[in-house]
Amino acid sequence: MTVPVLEIEGVSKRFGTNLANDNISITLAKGEIVALLGENGAGKTTLMSVLFGHYMPDAGRILIDGMELPQGKPRAAIRAGVGMVHQHFSLASNLTVLENVMTGTEKLWSWRSGTSAARKKLLAISERFGLKVDPDARLGDLSVGEQQRVEILKALYNDARILILDEPTAVLTNIEAERLFATLKEMARQGLSLIFISHKLDEVMAAADRIVVLRGGRMVAERRASETSKAELAELMVGRRVTRPVREPSTPGALALEAVDVTVKIDGVERLKSISFRLREGEILGIIGVSGNGQAALVHLLSGTLSRASGTLLLFDESIGNLGVADVVSAGIGRIPEDRNEEGVIGEMAIWENAVLERISSSAFSRRGLVNRKAGMTFAKEIIGQFDVRGGGPASRTRLLSGGNMQKLILGRNLHQRPRILIAAQPARGLDEGAVAAVHARLLEARRQGTAILLISEDLDEVIALADRIQAIVGGRLSPPVEAEVADARRLGLMMAGEWHEIRKVDHAI
Amino acid sequence: MRFERREHRPLYLLIVAPVLAVIAALALSGILIAIAGAPVLDAYWRILTGAFGSRLSATETLTRATPLMLTGLAAAVAFRARLWNIGAEGQFYLGAIAVAAASAKVLGDLPAPVLIPLLLLVGAIAGMVLILIPLWLRLRFSVDEVVTSLLMNFIALLFVSMLIDGVLKDPLAFGWPQSQSISDHAMLPKLIARSRLHVGLVIAITLAIVVHLMQLRTVFGLQSRAAGLNPSGAVFAGVPLGKTLMKVACLSGGLAGLAGAIEVMGVKGYVTTDLSPGFGYAGIVVAMLANLNPLGVVLAAIFTATMFVGADGMSRGLGIPTYIADVTVALSLLTMLIALFFTQYRIRR
Numbered sequence: 062m063t064v065p066v067l068e069i070e071g072v073s074k075r076f077g078t079n080l081a082n083d084n085i086s087i088t089l090a091k092g093e094i095v096a097l098l099g100e101n102g103a104g105k106t107t108l109m110s111v112l113f114g115h116y117m118p119d120a121g122r123i124l125i126d127g128m129e130l131p132q133g134k135p136r137a138a139i140r141a142g143v144g145m146v147h148q149h150f151s152l153a154s155n156l157t158v159l160e161n162v163m164t165g166t167e168k169l170w171s172w173r174s175g176t177s178a179a180r181k182k183l184l185a186i187s188e189r190f191g192l193k194v195d196p197d198a199r200l201g202d203l204s205v206g207e208q209q210r211v212e213i214l215k216a217l218y219n220d221a222r223i224l225i226l227d228e229p230t231a232v233l234t235n236i237e238a239e240r241l242f243a244t245l246k247e248m249a250r251q252g253l254s255l256i257f258i259s260h261k262l263d264e265v266m267a268a269a270d271r272i273v274v275l276r277g278g279r280m281v282a283e284r285r286a287s288e289t290s291k292a293e294l295a296e297l298m299v300g301r302r303v304t305r306p307v308r309e310p311s312t313p314g315a316l317a318l319e320a321v322d323v324t325v326k327i328d329g330v331e332r333l334k335s336i337s338f339r340l341r342e343g344e345i346l347g348i349i350g351v352s353g354n355g356q357a358a359l360v361h362l363l364s365g366t367l368s369r370a371s372g373t374l375l376l377f378d379e380s381i382g383n384l385g386v387a388d389v390v391s392a393g394i395g396r397i398p399e400d401r402n403e404e405g406v407i408g409e410m411a412i413w414e415n416a417v418l419e420r421i422s423s424s425a426f427s428r429r430g431l432v433n434r435k436a437g438m439t440f441a442k443e444i445i446g447q448f449d450v451r452g453g454g455p456a457s458r459t460r461l462l463s464g465g466n467m468q469k470l471i472l473g474r475n476l477h478q479r480p481r482i483l484i485a486a487q488p489a490r491g492l493d494e495g496a497v498a499a500v501h502a503r504l505l506e507a508r509r510q511g512t513a514i515l516l517i518s519e520d521l522d523e524v525i526a527l528a529d530r531i532q533a534i535v536g537g538r539l540s541p542p543v544e545a546e547v548a549d550a551r552r553l554g555l556m557m558a559g560e561w562h563e564i565r566k567v568d569h570a571i
Numbered sequence: 572m573r574f575e576r577r578e579h580r581p582l583y584l585l586i587v588a589p590v591l592a593v594i595a596a597l598a599l600s601g602i603l604i605a606i607a608g609a610p611v612l613d614a615y616w617r618i619l620t621g622a623f624g625s626r627l628s629a630t631e632t633l634t635r636a637t638p639l640m641l642t643g644l645a646a647a648v649a650f651r652a653r654l655w656n657i658g659a660e661g662q663f664y665l666g667a668i669a670v671a672a673a674s675a676k677v678l679g680d681l682p683a684p685v686l687i688p689l690l691l692l693v694g695a696i697a698g699m700v701l702i703l704i705p706l707w708l709r710l711r712f713s714v715d716e717v718v719t720s721l722l723m724n725f726i727a728l729l730f731v732s733m734l735i736d737g738v739l740k741d742p743l744a745f746g747w748p749q750s751q752s753i754s755d756h757a758m759l760p761k762l763i764a765r766s767r768l769h770v771g772l773v774i775a776i777t778l779a780i781v782v783h784l785m786q787l788r789t790v791f792g793l794q795s796r797a798a799g800l801n802p803s804g805a806v807f808a809g810v811p812l813g814k815t816l817m818k819v820a821c822l823s824g825g826l827a828g829l830a831g832a833i834e835v836m837g838v839k840g841y842v843t844t845d846l847s848p849g850f851g852y853a854g855i856v857v858a859m860l861a862n863l864n865p866l867g868v869v870l871a872a873i874f875t876a877t878m879f880v881g882a883d884g885m886s887r888g889l890g891i892p893t894y895i896a897d898v899t900v901a902l903s904l905l906t907m908l909i910a911l912f913f914t915q916y917r918i919r920r
Contacts, residue, residue, distance in 0.1 A: 364807065385809065388806065407801040418797060
């Protein structure tokens with residue numbers, strides 16, 4: 062057997078008392094795709110940062126083509142042919158694609174910028190791997206998927222032979238992700254070696270040749286993709302058997318929320334076009350669709366931060382006008398926003414403050430403009446206890462919580478009050494397998510207790526597992542609902558593509 | 572070497588860091604004093620005695636600190652909500668000239684117990700009015716208030732200049748551009764006889780405590796902090812963003828206007844275009860030195876005033892330019908920012 066392209070030998074890295082990497086060894090062959098699978102906090106990103114020279118390892122070494130790489134020197138790693146595609150792109154949005162790619166490679170003491178040579182090289186690479194992108198486009202004008210392509214091109218431009226991708230699909234839609242993996246396979250076919258980090262079982266099974274599973278900083282298993290299963294990987298990753306909970310049949314109650322021909326305009330653009338849906342107590346209505354098709358407007362409309370241009374909203378058979386956030390909250394509508402960090406919490410504020418902020422004006426938490434801190438702390442403590450929020454007490458900064466625990470906090474502040482209606486947008490996005498199961502269990506429990514839940518999600522598996530009925534959102538329009546029993550991936554795929562006239566219409570009035 | 576965010580900010584660090592910052596700043600400006608050829612420790616001793624060595628100098632330092640506390644508070648409350656009010660200087664002048672105008676033209680004949688609170692209110696309202704223009708531009712057209720509030724300073728100063736050379740000009744000032752004096756019973760009572768120290772100091776410290784409690788304990792305080800830290804998160808949680816910023820702006824502009832009113836009513840009695848040696852801008856420095864904490868603003872204002880008043884004494888005694896005070900205050904701002912950074916981050920090899 063030939064010398065592996067990359068060998069990671071016994072790397073350990075400790076942060077304070079936390080052993081982020083414990084004696085990890087991995088090899089990578091030419092033309093191979095290895096997936097690094099693990100939950101959030103398993104040590105995947107730390108390991109790749111050590112490899113790329115961002116961190117100095119406490120022990121262990123890294124060999125490229127059998128030669129030891131000097132530690133803690135990203136420049137040496139780049140020179141040895143390691144390229145890194147970060148989860149949060151390190152690109153400048155006011156520069157063009159070409160300028161971004163050239164950044165850091167230009168000679169400091171040269172009059173000529175070498176643009177034309179760079180353009181030629183960039184176009185050649187882009188041609189070779191089928192990574193189409195306009196070199197003169199301003200980066201800020203590109204979609205997230207295209208920006209990622211630029212980040213990959215930048216690594217290839219630096220003659221990378223080993224490409225590391227940190228959660229490359231976290232920011233992509235399903236279609237973009239499929240396209241990305243086709244590109245990665247093509248690169249591997251042409252002799253590049255790739256490592257990608259992921260916590261999604263589907264994509265590691267589909268794209269990787271070999272899968273390395275990390276858990277709690279340790280390497281717990283190494284499997285060939287052809288010799289393992291999703292169930293086995295899930296168990297290895299979490300360390301115990303996890304099964305996502307699935308809904309049991311139930312009989313829905315009264316009509317809780319009904320929208321009739323509702324249209325929403327933002328800055329003159331129709332984001333929701335005459336949508337209609339009915340949501341009953343004890344039922345989960347799933348809204349599937351590729352993000353950016355009007356989900357944000359739907360969530361904001363029902364959350365009280367957006368008003369509608371026309372149409373009727375009925376809350377328990379009563380027509381309601383445009384509601385503010387306080388009205389929505391006091392009407393017993395719980396809200397889980399799409400983006401936890403952007404809208405769900407204010408990271409720099411304490412956990413108790415985030416727990417009470419949306420109902421601060423209620424008499425339980427303030428009187429005559431004075432905050433009742435004690436009541437807020439008690440409320441936060443109850444949420445932390447009941448919803449198993451780990452990582453801080455009521456007075457700690459919310460930013461310190463992991464994504465899963467932050468989501469539990471948001472779930473908790475909504476479900477603690479037994480809401481009659483819950484608007485849940487992407488409730489499990491970006492969470493690891495254990496946290497996803499916990500969130501799903503909470504949603505199903507709320508359904509059992511009679512809460513009407515509107516589940517807005519991109520994740521087909523999630524919607525199929527949880528929803529009683531499913532509608533698709535495409536270009537601001539809502540498809541007629543289908544019963545979950547008859548919804549399979551093919552049918553949902555057609556609906557998400559906007560082809561719902563192709564499938565048998567399900568009776569709108571149920 | 573890299574920086575890592577601290578998970579917890581230990582309490583001792585929050586106390587030790589600012590003290591170390593001031594010591595570091597004094598050490599750094601000590602190098603300059605040494606280069607100027609003066610004994611460093613002696614120079615600092617003279618600054619200290621110059622600022623607090625006698626009854627007169629101590630009251631003078633506190634008199635100087637009073638407007639700084641108010642403009643410092645003005646900056647601190649605004650910056651806490653991420654409203655970048657750089658216009659305290661203009662609001663200061665507008666507050667001052669409003670008091671002079673009201674006293675001379677409208678209210679002058681009222682008895683002191685009514686007149687003084689009324690004039691203070693007039694000054695505060697004048698400051699609010701000036702900040703509402705940049706605020707409206709921001710809320711309506713998303714114009715950056717850093718630029719507009721800064722430019723309003725020049726407009727305000729020229730406006731004041733126009734008034735004191737025109738309708739409000741004092742006929743008894745030998746042709747100098749100077750406003751008419753406010754009536755004697757409009758002057759703030761002295762705290763200590765035969766000094767310039769006046770009740771304004773008590774007002775400033777009281778307001779610092781009130782603002783502190785307001786930020787800590789009220790719904791408005793919580794909401795304005797949320798609006799500053801994460802506007803879209805605040806909107807989602809039902810914080811009325813425009814209304815909250817409006818209240819914050821009024822508070823900030825009002826405090827700066829009040830500073831101008833108090834300076835006229837406590838010290839000068841009339842308005843000139845050199846009423847403020849940059850109190851509005853220095854307030855920004857004071858607020859940053861205090862890490863935007865209202866109680867810290869009181870201490871930071873006294874520190875800054877000490878440096879300025881004390882440097883005069885040192886300059887007279889040792890022949891070093893008084894600019895050393897500017898340098899020390901500027902350096903302490905830099906070291907303070909570095910110190911605050913290290914309360915949030917630690918160095919990793």
